[in-house]
Amino acid sequence: MIPNVVPVxxxxxxxxxxxxxxxxxxxxxxxxxxxxxxxxxFSAMWNEHCSYKSSKKWLRTLPTTGPRVICGPGENxxxxxIGDGQAIIFKMESHNHPSYIEPxxxxxxxxxxxxxxxxxxxxxxxxxxxxxxxGAPEHPRTRHIVSGVVxxxxxxxxxxxxxxxxxxxxxxxSYNGNCLxxxxxxxLADADKIFYSEAKGVGLPIxxxxxxxxxxxxxxxxxxxxxxxEGTEEKRPTVQIGDPFSEKLLLEACxxxxxxxxxxxxxDMGAAGLTxxxxxxxxxxxxxxxxDLDKVPCREDGMxxxxxxxxxxxxRMLMVxxxxxxxxxxxxxxKWGLDFAIIGKTTDDLRFRVRRHGDVMADLPIKELGDxxxxxxxxxxxxxxxxxxSPASAPAPSDVGEALARLIxxxxxxxxxxxxxxxxxxxxxxxxxxxxxxxxxxxxxRQKKGLAFSLDVTxxxxxxxxxxxxxxxVAECWRNLTAVGAEPLAITDNLNFGNPEKPEIMxxxxxxxxxxxxxxxxxxxxxxxxxxxxxxxxxxxxxxxTPTIGGVGLLPDVAQRxxxxxxxxxxAIILVGETKGHLGQSIYLRDxxxxxxxxxxxxxxxLAVERRNGDFVRTEIRAGNLTAxxxxxxxxxxxxxxxxxxxxxxxxxxxxxxxxxxxxxxxGEDQARYLVTMPEKDAESFMARAAQAGVPAAxxxxxxxxxxxxxxxxxxxxxxxxxAHEGWxxxxxxxxxxx
Amino acid sequence: MKSAVVVFPxxxxxRDMLYAxxxxxxxxPHAVWHTERDLPDVDLxxxxxxxSYGDYLRTGxxxxxxxxxxxxxxxxxRGVRILGVCNGFQILCEAGLLPxxxxxxxxxxxxxxxxxxxxxxxxxDFTRKYxxxxxWNCPVAHGDGNYFTDTDTLAxxxxxxxxxxxYAEGTNPNGSLNDIAGILNERGNVFGLMPHPENMIEPLNxxxxxxxxxxxxxxxxx
Numbered sequence: 037m038i039p040n041v042v043p044v045x046x047x048x049x050x051x052x053x054x055x056x057x058x059x060x061x062x063x064x065x066x067x068x069x070x071x072x073x074x075x076x077x078f079s080a081m082w083n084e085h086c087s088y089k090s091s092k093k094w095l096r097t098l099p100t101t102g103p104r105v106i107c108g109p110g111e112n113x114x115x116x117x118i119g120d121g122q123a124i125i126f127k128m129e130s131h132n133h134p135s136y137i138e139p140x141x142x143x144x145x146x147x148x149x150x151x152x153x154x155x156x157x158x159x160x161x162x163x164x165x166x167x168x169x170x171g172a173p174e175h176p177r178t179r180h181i182v183s184g185v186v187x188x189x190x191x192x193x194x195x196x197x198x199x200x201x202x203x204x205x206x207x208x209x210s211y212n213g214n215c216l217x218x219x220x221x222x223x224l225a226d227a228d229k230i231f232y233s234e235a236k237g238v239g240l241p242i243x244x245x246x247x248x249x250x251x252x253x254x255x256x257x258x259x260x261x262x263x264x265x266e267g268t269e270e271k272r273p274t275v276q277i278g279d280p281f282s283e284k285l286l287l288e289a290c291x292x293x294x295x296x297x298x299x300x301x302x303x304d305m306g307a308a309g310l311t312x313x314x315x316x317x318x319x320x321x322x323x324x325x326x327x328d329l330d331k332v333p334c335r336e337d338g339m340x341x342x343x344x345x346x347x348x349x350x351x352r353m354l355m356v357x358x359x360x361x362x363x364x365x366x367x368x369x370x371k372w373g374l375d376f377a378i379i380g381k382t383t384d385d386l387r388f389r390v391r392r393h394g395d396v397m398a399d400l401p402i403k404e405l406g407d408x409x410x411x412x413x414x415x416x417x418x419x420x421x422x423x424x425x426s427p428a429s430a431p432a433p434s435d436v437g438e439a440l441a442r443l444i445x446x447x448x449x450x451x452x453x454x455x456x457x458x459x460x461x462x463x464x465x466x467x468x469x470x471x472x473x474x475x476x477x478x479x480x481x482r483q484k485k486g487l488a489f490s491l492d493v494t495x496x497x498x499x500x501x502x503x504x505x506x507x508x509x510v511a512e513c514w515r516n517l518t519a520v521g522a523e524p525l526a527i528t529d530n531l532n533f534g535n536p537e538k539p540e541i542m543x544x545x546x547x548x549x550x551x552x553x554x555x556x557x558x559x560x561x562x563x564x565x566x567x568x569x570x571x572x573x574x575x576x577x578x579x580x581x582t583p584t585i586g587g588v589g590l591l592p593d594v595a596q597r598x599x600x601x602x603x604x605x606x607x608a609i610i611l612v613g614e615t616k617g618h619l620g621q622s623i624y625l626r627d628x629x630x631x632x633x634x635x636x637x638x639x640x641x642x643l644a645v646e647r648r649n650g651d652f653v654r655t656e657i658r659a660g661n662l663t664a665x666x667x668x669x670x671x672x673x674x675x676x677x678x679x680x681x682x683x684x685x686x687x688x689x690x691x692x693x694x695x696x697x698x699x700x701x702x703x704g705e706d707q708a709r710y711l712v713t714m715p716e717k718d719a720e721s722f723m724a725r726a727a728q729a730g731v732p733a734a735x736x737x738x739x740x741x742x743x744x745x746x747x748x749x750x751x752x753x754x755x756x757x758x759x760a761h762e763g764w765x766x767x768x769x770x771x772x773x774x775x
Numbered sequence: 776m777k778s779a780v781v782v783f784p785x786x787x788x789x790r791d792m793l794y795a796x797x798x799x800x801x802x803x804p805h806a807v808w809h810t811e812r813d814l815p816d817v818d819l820x821x822x823x824x825x826x827s828y829g830d831y832l833r834t835g836x837x838x839x840x841x842x843x844x845x846x847x848x849x850x851x852x853r854g855v856r857i858l859g860v861c862n863g864f865q866i867l868c869e870a871g872l873l874p875x876x877x878x879x880x881x882x883x884x885x886x887x888x889x890x891x892x893x894x895x896x897x898x899x900d901f902t903r904k905y906x907x908x909x910x911w912n913c914p915v916a917h918g919d920g921n922y923f924t925d926t927d928t929l930a931x932x933x934x935x936x937x938x939x940x941x942y943a944e945g946t947n948p949n950g951s952l953n954d955i956a957g958i959l960n961e962r963g964n965v966f967g968l969m970p971h972p973e974n975m976i977e978p979l980n981x982x983x984x985x986x987x988x989x990x991x992x993x994x995x996x997x
Contacts, residue, residue, distance in 0.1 A: 281829025
């Protein structure tokens with residue numbers, strides 16, 4: 037071992053994000069002072085982002101198996117059987133901190149990373165979605181971040197050639213200094229041709245593929261595991277630079293190489309680059325790994341072992357190859373103009389050994405680095421159960437119609453067209469329902485069946501009651517998939533929280549995971565992959581707890597799908613599910629009644645009712661009985677009606693039979709509800725089937741006309757609603773909107 | 776009809792185009808890698824959409840100097856139909872097989888949406904299955920589709936009926952001159968357009984208005 041030129045001081049240890057007890061653990065493990073390179077490697081492997089040290093204990097409680105699950109958490113992405121010998125491979129991952137520091141590249145490389153996770157396993161990406169959360173519109177950095185993040189996501193996905201078909205956009209002051217960029221990708225593969233990261237066989241070549249290694253992104257994962265304070269912008273050099281062109285070539289080259297049969301194991305270089313990928317491949321396969329860094333293709337001269345091991349340069353892969361097929365493999369990469377270098381081999385001694393210029397720069401026990409990272413049982417305090425607000429105690433608006441016209445144009449409620457028109461959502465030619473639906477739907481290439489995708493969470497619910505909020509995120513996702521006619525299959529979760537060292541924040545994490553677990557068990561909707569992003573804090577203040585849920589559903593026949601727009605005049609509008617007028621934590625209460633400090637309970641989720649109502653609606657869709665379907669969520673019945681009307685250009689006349697105050701009926705956010713339409717003549721038999729299934733259903737009105745008319749409220753023209761709905765975001769981005 | 780789709784590094788709608796051609800012509804097209812110097816014997820050569828060479832330097836500029844391009848120029852001289860869609864249109868302009876350039880969209884953003892296209896000339900090999908004046912729906916997805924050329928060239932294009940398709944009903948997404956969406960070369964066998972008819976061929980796409988463009992070529996070469 038070469039001696040350290042730079043002394044390992046407590047300051048240096050702290051700069052590497054390691055706590056004194058963690059450093060002591062390193063000393064105990066290796067029995068000597070680590071080299072600087074080793075310190076960097078430990079810092080990369082043991083940070084929160086890579087090790088899940090604060091969350092692991094709780095993540096283990098989630099259900100991860102099911103009859104369709106081929107591979108759950110632990111690999112690059114989850115794998116689920118979709119029949120006909122095919123599998124869908126998907127995951128969601130955050131790129132929050134980089135996107136705040138450098139919005140365009142941060143978001144772009146977030147997309148690049150998640151696409152790589154999917155095609156590393158042998159899948160061709162077929163869908164991308166993203167859940168974005170920005171600071172308050174009036175915050176001086178918000179416009180800049182929205183603009184950069186959206187352009188970054190579009191720039192990467194469009195060039196790579198994957199349709200970006202949906203997601204979420206929200207604004208809240210808690211994200212002022214810490215936006216959230218959660219990127220989801222899904223790919224299709226043959227179920228018997230899936231590639232894993234576990235290395236097999238001693239003495240086999242370890243091959244480096246893709247772009248060259250540069251100094252970008254060094255310590256990216258460590259940065260992503262720290263809170264923000266003053267001077268965050270100085271961290272820009274830790275953000276990676278993406279090149280979607282290289283990624284597209286890497287995709288084609290990898291799929292070609294996999295088809296050739298030469299690949300034994302493969303791992304993409306994401307967070308902590310070469311370190312993480314090499315350690316994971318070795319540790320999973322119970323093998324040692326030896327790397328000669330002199331062989332690594334570099335973009336810059338004079339890179340040290342430390343820099344190469346921690347670089348997060350993008351569009352790189354590590355593979356273990358069948359030695360007999362080395363030449364064929366190299367030819368494929370030469371064809372695609374990508375670097376190909378044998379940089380090491382697998383060994384039988386369970387050591388992770390790294391050489392540079394002939395010197396051993398690191399020699400560490402590989403299992404302890406990976407599998408045996410520190411794990412914490414952090415103290416936590418459960419969030420106090422909030423009181424439920426009675427419908428009668430929520431202030432009424434002067435006019436419910438006028439309130440709707442305001443609601444539909446709010447930052448959190450208006451059309452996201454300005455965003456998704458910058459995403460190519462039509463490439464590959466399989467998009468059946470694009471952005472703006474309850475769930476996005478694609479056809480499975482050259483097949484009859486379809487796949488549905490939805491990303492959901494309501495952070496204000498999670499803040500008020502983490503357990504109910506966690507349940508609601510899963511239930512809402514399940515409902516959105518159901519509302520297009522899909523059978524919900526499985527989810528990926530992206531858990532975004534503040535500093536877990538604070539017991540209240542840890543309590544939010546524990547509560548949300550409990551809720552997610554309950555819901556996914558009750559709905560047979562297992563968690564097959566995920567990502568945890570902690571320390572989303574600025575100057576000591578955490579974000580709203582935001583456990584984003586990404587769900588995938590299956591449609592046996594993509595032609596048998598439901599969509600939001602009304603289809604014809606004179607059709608019956610039926611509200612499925614029970615309406616109790618729950619206004620606690622509603623958009624109405626926050627933004628129209630002005631109760632932004634609302635501390636009451638979010639709408640409770642009854643999972644048995646959720647399932648019963650959803651299964652009924654799905655059966656009706658698949659039987660071809662419904663002409664339009666919309667899930668009810670933010671803004672309740674009246675907002676959903678407005679969205680169905682705006683999307684179709686057909687109005688509606690609605691007269692509820694209810695004892696509730698009109699605004700509670702119109703804007704309450706009770707769960708497990710859908711609006712459906714059908715020809716008038718079919719309504720009676722539908723109501724009979726609903727009664728038979730024990731599903732509450734109420735005829736509330738008829739489609740038609742050019743206005744939305746609710747008995748007891750001023751009618752509003754669709755033109756006015758459309759202008760309000762479409763207007764805010766483009767005007768805001770053009771800096772002309774009133775805030 | 777025999778056809779070929781040329782694939783450059785960074786092409787990304789080649790699979791859409793291969794699928795559309797097979798679906799509509801009933802014959803599996805050839806995929807031709809950009810390093811080839813010869814084309815197979817075909818009736819139609821398509822340069823598909825995408826971001827060849829990552830759009831680096833200028834859109835289409837590097838691909839336009841690829842090994843396969845002289846063969847495409849020769850085929851055009853022989854009268855073989857050449858179709859460039861989106862990035863393919865940009866490459867044809869950069870290669871000098873079509874006049875003019877495609878600049879950054881006027882709004883400076885990538886735009887993916889449905890537009891209306893009006894058939895200005897229905898007597899071309901690429902539009903004969905449409906009616907003159909017919910307006911149809913088609914998606915666009917590009918960042919550089921703002922067609923521009925000098926006044927004399929524009930006058931010739933318009934005068935010779937070589938502006939085959941125009942954005943209609945105020946749907947010009949990119950600020951192109953005279954709402955130009957697609958143009959022909961002088962001989963009428965090379966056609967470039969920014970919209971994606973290959974994504975408008977099945978009920979799943981919302982309508983099948985793009986089929987007629989491929990059926991036009993099919994009829995022309997029959």
